[in-house]
Amino acid sequence: MPGDTGRATGRISSLDRDDGRVTIDHGPFEGIAMGAMTMSFALMGDVELTDLSEGDDVIFQVKRGRDGSHRIMEICSIPANGPGCPDLETLHRDIPPGP
């Protein structure tokens, strides 16, 4: 049975810094039942988009809230060589390839 936390890779198609949303053309998720698609995600409170730009390839983790929507818990550009995503880098090998 799928859980409520999943990881995927993808490419940022748009960023809305003011509203704290990011649209990602993402591959299939590991951990939750969601295939490849382009969709918009809200962010959890402490997630920042400062280092990200449209067109970036990213690896990210989401959590499903009570309203059923998936919010980003953690997101980093690939290669995940920044300081923010050591956990995701470790998990990268298990995640299906993105678009």
Ligand SMILES: [Cu+2]
């Ligand atoms: Cu999706």
